[in-house]
Amino acid sequence: MLQITGIHHVAIICSDYERSKSFYTEVLGLTVLAEVFREERQSYKLDLALNGQYVIELFSFPHPPARVSRPEAAGLRHLAWQVADIDVTVQHLAAYNIAAEPIRVDEYTGKRFTFIADPDNLPIEFYEL
CATH class of the missing domain: 3.10.180.10 (2,3-Dihydroxybiphenyl 1,2-Dioxygenase, domain 1)
Known part of the structure; x- marks a missing residue:
């Protein structure tokens, strides 16, 4: 049997990196564990924690397509x-x-x-x- 011990993190791709970074850190109060800019992908990767536990991986990519959220779409x-x-x-x-x-x-x-x-x-x- 597979031995999953917990959820490691949730990855989110945002359309406006600074706006989403502000939302997740200032509004929700998550703390930054690491932030890197990946030049080859023109993409930020921001690792965020809740109570010291890594929970969110926030990515930026140039021009990500919109994801259908509502009405209830298949998927997450x-x-x-x-x-x-x-x-x-x-x-x-x-x-x-x-x-x-x-x-x-x-x-x-x-x-x-x-x-x-x-x-x-x-x-x-x-x-x-």
């Missing part, structure tokens, strides 16, 4: 972050002029959650535990 659906308090999370996002969808309740767990979009319209969920 969204990135979900675990939060302690959904109300505090929504207030924090509002301070950055980021509108969250109305808070919903998971019908199976009774937990509250909401969605926003990152600078490239990637759906991001915040799930209260």
